[in-house]
Amino acid sequence: MxxxxxxxxxxxxxxxSIVRDTLDEPIPGGARWRYATGAAITxxxxxxxxxxxxxxxxxxxxxxxxWGSVFYVNDVxxxxxxxxxxxxxGSMTTIIMLVxxxxxxxxxxxxxAPREVNxxxxxxxxxxxxxxxxxxxxxPWDQKGYWSTKVVTNIVSCTPFIGPYLxxxxxxxxxxxxQTLSRFFVIHAALLPGMLIxxxxxxxxxxxxxxxxxxxxANDTKFWPEKAFKNLVAAxxxxxxPVALTLWNRGAPLDAPADPSARDYPARPEWYFLSLYxxxxxxxxxxxxxxxxxxxxxxxxxxxxxxxxxxxxPRKLAHFxxxxxxxxxxxxxxxxxxxxxxxxxxxxxFQNARRRANVEAKRSRxxxxxxIPPEGAGYLLSRDPLVHGRDVLExxxxxxxxxxxxxxxxxxxHGKEVMSKQDAADLKGFGSRAWxxxxxxxxxxxxxxGNVPQCGGMERWKKSSKLTSAELDRVADFxxxxxxxxxxxxxxxxxxxxxxxxxxxLEAFQKECGQCHVVGESGLISExxxxxxxxxxxxxxxxxxxxxxxxxxxxxxxxxxxxKEQMPSFAGxxxxxxxxxxxxxxxxxxxxxxxxxxKEKAAEPAEPRK
Amino acid sequence: MISRxxxxxxxxxxxxxxxxxVLGAPGIAYLLDPILRRVSGGGGFVPLxxxxxxxxxxxxxxxxxxxxxxxxxxxxxxxxxxVWLVRQPGExxxxxxxxxxxxxxxxxCAINLEADGKAFLCxxxxxxxxxxxxxxxxxxxxxxxxxEVKLSSDSDPKISVRFERFRTMxxxxxxxx
Ligand code: FES
Numbered sequence: 001m002x003x004x005x006x007x008x009x010x011x012x013x014x015x016x017s018i019v020r021d022t023l024d025e026p027i028p029g030g031a032r033w034r035y036a037t038g039a040a041i042t043x044x045x046x047x048x049x050x051x052x053x054x055x056x057x058x059x060x061x062x063x064x065x066x067w068g069s070v071f072y073v074n075d076v077x078x079x080x081x082x083x084x085x086x087x088x089x090g091s092m093t094t095i096i097m098l099v100x101x102x103x104x105x106x107x108x109x110x111x112x113a114p115r116e117v118n119x120x121x122x123x124x125x126x127x128x129x130x131x132x133x134x135x136x137x138x139x140p141w142d143q144k145g146y147w148s149t150k151v152v153t154n155i156v157s158c159t160p161f162i163g164p165y166l167x168x169x170x171x172x173x174x175x176x177x178x179q180t181l182s183r184f185f186v187i188h189a190a191l192l193p194g195m196l197i198x199x200x201x202x203x204x205x206x207x208x209x210x211x212x213x214x215x216x217x218a219n220d221t222k223f224w225p226e227k228a229f230k231n232l233v234a235a236x237x238x239x240x241x242p243v244a245l246t247l248w249n250r251g252a253p254l255d256a257p258a259d260p261s262a263r264d265y266p267a268r269p270e271w272y273f274l275s276l277y278x279x280x281x282x283x284x285x286x287x288x289x290x291x292x293x294x295x296x297x298x299x300x301x302x303x304x305x306x307x308x309x310x311x312x313x314p315r316k317l318a319h320f321x322x323x324x325x326x327x328x329x330x331x332x333x334x335x336x337x338x339x340x341x342x343x344x345x346x347x348x349x350f351q352n353a354r355r356r357a358n359v360e361a362k363r364s365r366x367x368x369x370x371x372i373p374p375e376g377a378g379y380l381l382s383r384d385p386l387v388h389g390r391d392v393l394e395x396x397x398x399x400x401x402x403x404x405x406x407x408x409x410x411x412x413x414h415g416k417e418v419m420s421k422q423d424a425a426d427l428k429g430f431g432s433r434a435w436x437x438x439x440x441x442x443x444x445x446x447x448x449x450g451n452v453p454q455c456g457g458m459e460r461w462k463k464s465s466k467l468t469s470a471e472l473d474r475v476a477d478f479x480x481x482x483x484x485x486x487x488x489x490x491x492x493x494x495x496x497x498x499x500x501x502x503x504x505x506l507e508a509f510q511k512e513c514g515q516c517h518v519v520g521e522s523g524l525i526s527e528x529x530x531x532x533x534x535x536x537x538x539x540x541x542x543x544x545x546x547x548x549x550x551x552x553x554x555x556x557x558x559x560x561x562x563x564k565e566q567m568p569s570f571a572g573x574x575x576x577x578x579x580x581x582x583x584x585x586x587x588x589x590x591x592x593x594x595x596x597x598x599k600e601k602a603a604e605p606a607e608p609r610k
Numbered sequence: 611m612i613s614r615x616x617x618x619x620x621x622x623x624x625x626x627x628x629x630x631x632v633l634g635a636p637g638i639a640y641l642l643d644p645i646l647r648r649v650s651g652g653g654g655f656v657p658l659x660x661x662x663x664x665x666x667x668x669x670x671x672x673x674x675x676x677x678x679x680x681x682x683x684x685x686x687x688x689x690x691x692x693v694w695l696v697r698q699p700g701e702x703x704x705x706x707x708x709x710x711x712x713x714x715x716x717x718x719c720a721i722n723l724e725a726d727g728k729a730f731l732c733x734x735x736x737x738x739x740x741x742x743x744x745x746x747x748x749x750x751x752x753x754x755x756x757x758e759v760k761l762s763s764d765s766d767p768k769i770s771v772r773f774e775r776f777r778t779m780x781x782x783x784x785x786x787x
Contacts, residue, residue: 043629047633050633050637051633051637054637054640054641057640057641058681065682065683068681068682068683069681069682071682072681072682073640076647076682077640077643077647078639078640078642078643078646078647079635079636079637079639079640079643080640080643082636082640083636083637083640086633086636224619225615225618225619225622226615226618228618228622229618229621229622229625232622232625232626232629233625235625235629236625236628236629239629239632239633240632243632368682370684371679371682371683371684372682372683372684373683373684374683374684374685374686
């Protein structure tokens with residue numbers, strides 16, 4: 001049956017003789033290990049093609065979805081991290097193999113006639129592969145890809161004459177955005193691989209036609225099985241390296257989603273482009289284009305012209321020049337790469353920024369497990385109280401306030417660390433029972449209103465207060481409830497809720513606090529009026545704190561103070577997300593918050609990979 | 611004693627197998643991920659309407675509004691499907707309301723009501739169902755899929771339905787988990 005089918009197939013295709021010819025093809029000079037680098041590169045290309053194809057099953061090229069899909073592959077899908085890891089580390093392996101192959105070919109003078117054309121095809125393969133590395137780096141739309149590719153496209157714009165047009169074409173406009181990503185995707189996943197396959201086929205066809213550039217001295221052997229085995233060993237090495245790196249690093253890195261507003265992201269290109277990056281440092285300002293465009297294209301030109309060296313110099317000398325050139329460039333690249341890496345290793349501010357970036361990467365991947373908002377992964381962190389809220393607090397609030405006994409820390413002119421002066425309350429736990437109880441105990445502490453003389457009302461109350469400690473406990477219980485008011489509940493509805501109306505702390509509150517404070521409106525809980533004081537309806541809730549940030553001078557807040565003594569309004573300086581995240585940060589209302597009694601709304605998290 | 615040639619042959623095949631395995635195994639696991647890692651699709655009760663909104667024997671369609679996970683995206687509550695509710699005759703009947711998912715058991719199109727309101731009709735391949743969900747022509751493999759209904763104990767009870775999806779083109783009603 002099987003034989004029958006095979007016979008039929010052979011009759012129509014003649015596949016048996018094709019296979020036999022391939023297997024029995026004589027290898028001039030015997031099967032040599034050094035021919036195996038070509039096989040290694042071919043296998044590396046196929047490995048990249050295979051894993052790249054797999055990644056395309058999930059990857060989704062748009063600014064809102066790219067990061068999420070890569071995250072999903074990497075952190076959620078079965079074996080996704082292995083597939084992505086092999087693709088990531090496979091790109092480096094391919095490039096290293098290519099360079100080895102190039103050095104080897106130059107060494108064997110394989111660029112010489114009659115192999116010039118194939119040499120150029122090889123150089124083109126190198127350029128295409130570097131292009132693949134460059135464009136692939138961008139696709140996850142994480143901080144790393146975003147910023148370093150931004151640098152690259154700006155470098156492109158330095159090209160004389162056509163630079164700006166080239167950049168606009170590549171970016172798909174003047175701004176980085178949706179068009180950029182889809183363009184890079186098509187270039188990376190269709191255009192360049194297509195070119196690569198064509199070039200590879202041509203290259204291999206030429207190799208077969210012309211034979212290896214330095215045949216060994218042994219007798220010819222057949223392809224099968226010795227040569228096949230040696231090729232396969234090369235392939236195995238090329239597969240083993242990225243697999244080992246993947247397992248060792250537990251997958252490829254993924255930074256936080258691209259954030260165009262990031263202030264200190266330390267952008268670096270992938271390590272095999274670090275030498276170019278380092279070179280920029282030697283060509284500052286106007287001369288930059290020397291390092292970015294002239295030197296790299298000059299090097300490329302030398303590679304292309306290498307076959308003609310023979311016509312200028314005597315043959316031996318030409319080969320010597322070619323070898324020195326290649327070794328010189330490889331050495332130079334190695335030196336610059338080392339310089340760049342060691343400069344970063346010594347640079348404390350780079351290390352700091354990198355550490356912060358790692359924290360943000362970890363946090364965004366944690367948050368993403370609970371689901372990414374449909375508006376895009378960029379909102380993961382910009383709506384995260386822990387990262388963004390904390391950041392807003394430091395930039396906007398800690399100039400006057402403290403948080404947990406600390407202000408902003410900066411360096412004075414001697415490089416000594418100094419902390420900002422505290423002019424207002426410590427906001428840690430603001431709105432919680434503990435904060436209220438502390439305030440009732442010692443209103444003139446610097447944690448509360450000690451540094452805010454215009455808010456001396458609480459201190460004057462304390463001096464004349466007759467409430468016992470047990471009563472104060474109950475008042476604190478009561479006031480801590482205020483923050484829990486539902487935003488859709490009116491003050492009257494709230495005051496009639498038995499939880500409020502029958503609260504054991506109500507009486508003491510009315511007796512003393514209510515002398516000055518009203519809650520909602522006068523007469524509802526208390527009359528107020530003895531001294532000016534803010535309205536306490538919803539005190540400590542998201543709404544109340546947000547209002548305090550945006551309208552501290554409203555009549556129900558601190559409008560009774562002289563405008564100079566009020567807290568400045570931050571309306572217009574902060575977005576809604578800014579305000580909400582800082583409020584939620586103060587209320588410990590976020591996943592992973594320290595205060596346990598604030599219940600987190602449990603989203604159904606995706607199972608992280610084991 | 612094996613010859614050098616045979617040694618190469620075995621080593622080559624072994625090595626080829628190893629490479630294939632190292633790349634292929636994760637690749638296959640990755641491709642099979644949707645099967646290997648079934649994500650449960652909720653299946654809890656969703657409130658739809660109040661009993662008072664329904665007239666006996668007049669089917670009405672209500673959207674199922676639910677938060678939804680789609681791979682890496684978490685959508686806020688939004689309509690993810692719809693349900694036909696049919697109020698049954700008789701005060702205090704044991705089943706005052708019957709709920710059908712609007713997903714056609716044939717191939718999953720959304721079932722509509724015929725213009726005269728006397729039967730359900732699927733616009734895709736003309737599956738026709740009576741108001742009690744029984745098939746009225748041989749196109750669909752089974753009747754409309756009924757959903758579990760829960761009524762609250764208010765004076766005007768709230769109707770909730772357990773929203774599920776079922777395998778199409780099969781005689782049996784098998785829930786998709
Ligand atoms: S899907 Fe409804 S009739 Fe085919």
